[in-house]
Structures are given as structure tokens and as C-alpha cells.
Amino acid sequence: MSSRLLFLSAAIPAIMAFTAPVSAAELKAVASFTVLADIVHQVGGDKVQVSTLVGPDGDPHEFEPTPANAKALKAADVVFVSGEGLEGWMDRLISASGFKGKPVVASEGVNTRTMDEDGKTVTDPHVWNSPVNVKVWVANIEKALSAADPADAATFKANAEAYSKKLDELNAYAHSxxxxxxxxxxxxxxxxxxxxxxxxxxxxxxxxxxxxxxxxxxxxxxxxxxxxxxxxxxxxxxxxxxxxxxxxxxxxxxxxxxxxxxxxxxxxxxxxxxxxxxxxxxxxxxxxxxxxxxxxxx
The missing domain is CATH 3.40.50.1980 (Nitrogenase molybdenum iron protein domain)
Structure with a gap:
């Protein structure tokens, strides 16, 4: 990965928002990449403003953060990563941004698989390519959002339950x-x-x-x-x-x-x-x- 990680980058891509402009009182969430950001949006609904660091059609493996990413991270109330080694750049970005919290690892609890990588056994980080695993994401996201915004916990719970049913439908569709x-x-x-x-x-x-x-x-x-x-x-x-x-x-x-x-x-x-x-x-x-x-x- 290039050493020009953060502030030496000239290009500052726009951060993709998943919701309409919201009031300052609403929860600000940042997700590491678009797939995760969409799931956070599905659970958070209109109570959460969600942005993504890696934009559409972006590669989370080769991503190089920019000053805009650091700014968004510092302003976030809650940050979500998939984990399992996907976001190798996140620790450096957190250090550079001044974000004081600890990212929520959405994949915690997933039944992971291992694979051989250059003679080493590694955990496969691509958990979202099964909706069965995304249900684990949903549960972790609901828990984190409810902890950050207890007043809207009932909304997050209802959204999570509704979206989990959609994930069951996706799984059934694939099998069919x-x-x-x-x-x-x-x-x-x-x-x-x-x-x-x-x-x-x-x-x-x-x-x-x-x-x-x-x-x-x-x-x-x-x-x-x-x-x-x-x-x-x-x-x-x-x-x-x-x-x-x-x-x-x-x-x-x-x-x-x-x-x-x-x-x-x-x-x-x-x-x-x-x-x-x-x-x-x-x-x-x-x-x-x-x-x-x-x-x-x-």
C-alpha cells in the first residue's frame, strides 16, 4: 500500500451519503465500505445519517484514505467495520483522524471460514456474500446503534427485524x-x-x-x-x-x-x-x- 495514505493525497473524493440531509441532533454513523453502509442504513432508517469511506465500485483492499475520510471519521458518533482483516488501513486512519471511539466490528460472531494465502492460513473476510452472515451484521448494528441512541432503540429493533426477514427471503431466493x-x-x-x-x-x-x-x-x-x-x-x-x-x-x-x-x-x-x-x-x-x-x- 502506498505511503501517501492521508494528507499527501491530492484527490478528495466525495463521501457517499445514504440518507437525506439531517439535523445535527441525529446520529452520525460512518461505515468502512458501501455494502456495510447500506446495512447500517437499513437498520438505522431516518434516525441515522450514514456515510461510507470506500465509495461505490471501490476496492476496500487497496483503499487509500483522504483528508475528507479523516474529517468524517472524527465527526462520527459510531464507526462500523466488517473486520476479519478487510480494512487493513483503518487503524492508521483512526490515528490520523483523532477519532476517540472504538469501531464496531459487524462480523463479530460470524461462522468464519479459513483459506490458504501464500502458504498461510487466513480468515476469509468476505462474509457479506452470504445473507446468513449479514443477519449477524444486523444484530451487531442494532446493538451498537441502540447503545449510542437509546431513545430510538425500539425503531432500530423494528428495522432490524424487518430487514432480517428480507435476508431470509434472499437466502431462499438463492437456493431456489x-x-x-x-x-x-x-x-x-x-x-x-x-x-x-x-x-x-x-x-x-x-x-x-x-x-x-x-x-x-x-x-x-x-x-x-x-x-x-x-x-x-x-x-x-x-x-x-x-x-x-x-x-x-x-x-x-x-x-x-x-x-x-x-x-x-x-x-x-x-x-x-x-x-x-x-x-x-x-x-x-x-x-x-x-x-x-x-x-x-x-
């Missing part, structure tokens, strides 16, 4: 689309290994040239091994991701004959007018894209 596809066809090539929780929940095999983080680089030997594996397992479809460089996955696809299945939203929501402007839209969009590709693979 994917369970009917033969197991040998549930194989997908993506840019990096970010769909492990989705794969675990819906029995889909994902192959990727990059590991848990887009900051890593795939060696020529790793790419060659992946190409051979894809040929052996007859993976027929590849997807690129909205938040990172598609060139490597396209290179692998070209060598294997895999056909493009489109774009997936993995670590970031789309811009407001895009197909994945909320978590609910993002998840349904990804399920539909993958199911359509797998069905064609027969």
Missing part, C-alpha cells in the same frame, strides 16, 4: 435458483477469491487467480496451475468484478476457453443508478448472473 442446477455445473471463475461464503452456502465452486486480497499478485506458476485446473474441471464461465482490474481473469479465461458471464458486484455496491445500488439488489443480481451462466454450461 441454484439448488436445481446440477452440482457439476456449479463452477465459476472470478477475479479473486471473494465468494467463499457464497460457495459454502450454495455449494458453488469458485476458482480465482488471486487470493483473499486484490493486493496480492499471482505468480506465473499459480496462474499455470489454475489454468490446468479449470481445463480439468471444465469451468466454462468467467466473471470480472466491478471493484478490481479484470485483465488477469480475462487472460486465464482466454487460455482455458471460458466464456464471459458478465460483471459481479463482490466488495462494493454500484453507483445509485446501477444494478446493485443496495445489498438486496446486489445479491439478487449476482445470483441471477451466476445461475444464468451455470444453466448455459449444461
Amino acid at each position: 435458483k441454484l439448488d436445481k442446477i446440477p452440482q457439476e455445473q456449479r463452477k465459476v471463475l472470478t477475479s479473486h477469491d471473494a465468494f467463499g461464503y457464497f460457495g459454502r452456502e450454495y455449494k458453488v465452486s469458485f476458482l480465482a487467480p488471486l487470493g483473499v486480497s486484490t493486493e496480492t499478485e499471482a505468480s506465473a506458476a499459480d496462474v499455470a496451475k489454475l489454468i490446468e485446473q479449470i481445463k480439468v474441471e471444465k469451468v466454462k464461465t468467467y466473471f470480472f468484478e466491478n471493484s478490481n482490474d479484470p485483465r488477469l481473469v480475462k487472460q486465464v479465461a482466454k487460455a482455458t476457453g471460458a466464456k464471459p458471464g458478465g460483471e459481479l458486484y463482490v466488495e462494493s455496491l454500484s453507483k445509485p443508478k446501477g444494478p446493485a445500488s443496495t445489498y438486496e439488489k446486489m445479491f439478487r443480481f449476482n445470483v441471477d448472473q451466476m445461475a444464468a451462466a451455470m444453466e448455459k454450461a449444461s
Whole structure:
């Protein structure tokens, strides 16, 4: 990661707000990236002003904070991170911003999975790609918002219960689309290994040239091994991701004959007018894209 982390950055991107302008009396919440910010907004409703540090189509692995991010963090009443190693830049940003609180780790309590990364066992941080895990987020967010604003605890509780039902519906939707596809066809090539929780929940095999983080680089030997594996397992479809460089996955696809299945939203929501402007839209969009590709693979 570049050493130009904070105040040497010339560009100051706008911080995406999830609510309309609110009064100074309302709770100010900052989330590390768009997916988490949307869930905070769903639980907080109109009682909480939510902003995100990493904007739409942004990569939370390679994010470089700016002075605007530091300012927003310092003014926050409560800060949310996903945790599990996703936001490696957050401690430095907190130190530079002067924020005195302790971030709420939304993923605390999730049944995490581990994976191999350059010979080391690491925790997969991409927990939100299963709505079962996002229900844990919702419970943690409700608890944190209620502690910060007890007067509105009943509202947060009602919002959390309503949104948890939506997450159950999303989970059921994914199973309805994917369970009917033969197991040998549930194989997908993506840019990096970010769909492990989705794969675990819906029995889909994902192959990727990059590991848990887009900051890593795939060696020529790793790419060659992946190409051979894809040929052996007859993976027929590849997807690129909205938040990172598609060139490597396209290179692998070209060598294997895999056909493009489109774009997936993995670590970031789309811009407001895009197909994945909320978590609910993002998840349904990804399920539909993958199911359509797998069905064609027969």
C-alpha cells in the first residue's frame, strides 16, 4: 500500500451519503465500505445519517484514505467495520483522524471460514456474500446503534427485524435458483477469491487467480496451475468484478476457453443508478448472473 495514505493525497473524493440531509441532533454513523453502509442504513432508517469511506465500485483492499475520510471519521458518533482483516488501513486512519471511539466490528460472531494465502492460513473476510452472515451484521448494528441512541432503540429493533426477514427471503431466493442446477455445473471463475461464503452456502465452486486480497499478485506458476485446473474441471464461465482490474481473469479465461458471464458486484455496491445500488439488489443480481451462466454450461 502506498505511503501517501492521508494528507499527501491530492484527490478528495466525495463521501457517499445514504440518507437525506439531517439535523445535527441525529446520529452520525460512518461505515468502512458501501455494502456495510447500506446495512447500517437499513437498520438505522431516518434516525441515522450514514456515510461510507470506500465509495461505490471501490476496492476496500487497496483503499487509500483522504483528508475528507479523516474529517468524517472524527465527526462520527459510531464507526462500523466488517473486520476479519478487510480494512487493513483503518487503524492508521483512526490515528490520523483523532477519532476517540472504538469501531464496531459487524462480523463479530460470524461462522468464519479459513483459506490458504501464500502458504498461510487466513480468515476469509468476505462474509457479506452470504445473507446468513449479514443477519449477524444486523444484530451487531442494532446493538451498537441502540447503545449510542437509546431513545430510538425500539425503531432500530423494528428495522432490524424487518430487514432480517428480507435476508431470509434472499437466502431462499438463492437456493431456489441454484439448488436445481446440477452440482457439476456449479463452477465459476472470478477475479479473486471473494465468494467463499457464497460457495459454502450454495455449494458453488469458485476458482480465482488471486487470493483473499486484490493486493496480492499471482505468480506465473499459480496462474499455470489454475489454468490446468479449470481445463480439468471444465469451468466454462468467467466473471470480472466491478471493484478490481479484470485483465488477469480475462487472460486465464482466454487460455482455458471460458466464456464471459458478465460483471459481479463482490466488495462494493454500484453507483445509485446501477444494478446493485443496495445489498438486496446486489445479491439478487449476482445470483441471477451466476445461475444464468451455470444453466448455459449444461
